[in-house]
Amino acid sequence: MFTTAFIAILVVMFVLLLRVALGPTIFDRILAINTFGTAIVLLIALFGFLTARPDFLDIALLYALINFISTIAVLKLFRHDSLGKSVDE
Amino acid sequence: MFVVSWILLVLGSVFCLIGTLGLMRLPDFYTRVHAASIIDSLGAILILLGLITQSQDPLVIIKLILILLFMMLTGPTAVHALAHTAVLSEKNRASDQNSEHPQEP
Amino acid sequence: MLIRILIAASLLLLLWVLLSGHLGILLLSLGIASGLLVAWLIHRLALQSPNFNTLYFSLNLPRFLPWFFLEVVRSNLDVSWRILHPKLPISPNTSTVSTSKLNDVATTTYANCITLTPGTYTLNVDDQTIEVHSLTQETAEKLQQGKMKERISVLQGRLNTS
Numbered sequence: 001m002f003t004t005a006f007i008a009i010l011v012v013m014f015v016l017l018l019r020v021a022l023g024p025t026i027f028d029r030i031l032a033i034n035t036f037g038t039a040i041v042l043l044i045a046l047f048g049f050l051t052a053r054p055d056f057l058d059i060a061l062l063y064a065l066i067n068f069i070s071t072i073a074v075l076k077l078f079r080h081d082s083l084g085k086s087v088d089e
Numbered sequence: 090m091f092v093v094s095w096i097l098l099v100l101g102s103v104f105c106l107i108g109t110l111g112l113m114r115l116p117d118f119y120t121r122v123h124a125a126s127i128i129d130s131l132g133a134i135l136i137l138l139g140l141i142t143q144s145q146d147p148l149v150i151i152k153l154i155l156i157l158l159f160m161m162l163t164g165p166t167a168v169h170a171l172a173h174t175a176v177l178s179e180k181n182r183a184s185d186q187n188s189e190h191p192q193e194p
Numbered sequence: 195m196l197i198r199i200l201i202a203a204s205l206l207l208l209l210w211v212l213l214s215g216h217l218g219i220l221l222l223s224l225g226i227a228s229g230l231l232v233a234w235l236i237h238r239l240a241l242q243s244p245n246f247n248t249l250y251f252s253l254n255l256p257r258f259l260p261w262f263f264l265e266v267v268r269s270n271l272d273v274s275w276r277i278l279h280p281k282l283p284i285s286p287n288t289s290t291v292s293t294s295k296l297n298d299v300a301t302t303t304y305a306n307c308i309t310l311t312p313g314t315y316t317l318n319v320d321d322q323t324i325e326v327h328s329l330t331q332e333t334a335e336k337l338q339q340g341k342m343k344e345r346i347s348v349l350q351g352r353l354n355t356s
Contacts, residue, residue, distance in 0.1 A: 001095050005136060008102030012128070015109040019121075027118050027175045034167055035112075035125045039105070041156065042136050049140055057152040058213070064156055068163035075174050104270065111277035120286050123273055123329045126312045131270040134263075148215045155213075165309035169316050172327065176317050 002050045009043045030074060037067030094142040101135030108132055122172060129164040133157070195237070203233040247350075251299065254349045261345060266311050273312040273329060289334045290323045291343070300350040307342060 016039065019032040041064045048056025104127055111124025137157045141150055203226075210225035211217070276283055291308075293301045305324055309315040313333040318325040328334035 001098060005098045005102045005139070008106060009136075012105045012109045015113060019112050025118055025175075027171060027178075028121065030171055031118070031122060031125050031168075032112070034171065035108075035128050038129050038133055038160065038164070041160065042105075042133060045137065045140060045153070045156065049143065054144070054146065054149045054152075057149060057156070061152060061156050061159070061213075064159045064163065068159075068167055071167040072170060075170050079174050079177065104274065107274045107277055111273070114277060114282065115284075116282075119327055120284060120329060122315055122327075123312050124277060126309070126315065127270055127273055127277075130266055130310055130312060134266075148212070151212050161310065162306070165306040165315075168309050169305065169319075172315055172317050 002046055006043070006046050006050060009039050009046065013039045013043070026078065030071065030078075033074075034067070034071045037063065037071070041067070090142055094139045097135050097139030097142065101132050101137075101139060104128070104135060105132035118175060119172070122168060126164075126168060129160070129168070133160055133164075199230075199233045199237050202236060203229040206232055251349060258345055258349050262307060262342075265342070269311040269313045269333070272333070276329065284329050285331050286327065286329060287331060287334055288317065288325060288327050289338065290325050291337055291340070292323055293319075293343075294322055296343070296347060297350055300346050303349070304343060304346050307346070308337070 013036060016032045016036045020029050020036070023029040023032060041060045044056050044060040044063060048054055048060070108124050108127035111127065112121055115121045115124055134157065137153050141153050144150055144153070206229035207225050210229060211222075214221055214225070293304060296304060301319065301324075305316045305319050308324065308326060313329045314326050314337055316324050317327050326334070326337060328337065
């Protein structure tokens with residue numbers, strides 16, 4: 001049962017990578033990477049259940065937070081050409 | 090309970106697959122965001138609900154709920170930041186082109 | 195001010211205990227220390243909005259969430275149907291909705307809720323309006339009716355009129 005969802009998520013991730021490779025604009029790529037992070041969180045949680053080791057949920061929790069920060073960091077770098085400037089400038 | 094969990098997991102997987110199909114089929118960036126938000130919202134909600142109904146340990150359930158909560162809070166913020174930046178860069182490019190045109194002889 | 199920091203620190207300690215699952219003295223004291231540190235950092239960030247009642251907002255959230263969940267499911271089904279349809283019946287467009295009478299937190303909640311339901315997402319947030327991109331004309335019109343805004347303005351209470 002977990003295997004079904006696991007394989008589905010793997011397929012999803014493969015297609016997302018395809019969109020990263022194809023994506024005409026940089027925003028398509030960032031969107032696909034952001035969604036890829038969501039898929040990874042689901043994959044880690046499913047893997048924890050698949051191997052009956054709930055410790056993996058902590059990693060999934062951390063990944064959910066890091067994924068958000070990385071997306072914002074990439075966008076900030078793209079918009080200001082630097083990570084140091086404040087948003088108001 | 091087992092049947093409910095199974096149905097939720099399969100439905101979540103189906104919605105994730107539909108979302109990726111949309112990501113490939115839809116014509117431009119602004120419409121693809123809608124497809125990606127299917128995976129971010131109902132796909133993630135249903136799969137995590139399926140895992141919640143599966144587990145007995147209360148700590149595991151709390152962790153799954155926290156994952157769901159963080160995703161629902163951060164997902165829209167990231168998507169909004171992305172769309173906002175896309176609009177700004179499009180405007181910048183348009184104004185660049187406008188200012189370049191008069192310079193051309 | 196000190197009370198606010200202490201409330202935030204105890205909530206963070208609760209989160210710490212729920213995540214670690216251990217109640218040893220060493221781990222608990224580490225939890226108290228990091229809870230106080232994070233609470234102080236949040237206070238330094240000055241994120242708290244002056245005209246916002248956190249308790250009222252939190253108590254009303256359970257009444258809002260089931261309706262919102264149904265709305266998410268409904269819009270998901272709509273967008274999925276449109277993606278699976280061989281002709282792709284979409285008509286992308288941008289529109290603006292007003293956020294008058296909503297305070298900062300309610301405006302943020304509104305913008306996030308708009309983004310969380312597939313078919314609509316926010317492009318830009320001003321003082322008075324939110325710019326929304328919708329997948330179809332119908333979803334834009336449905337948003338214009340303002341049912342979601344009504345629910346969220348109930349959520350924030352009517353303490354502030356400024």
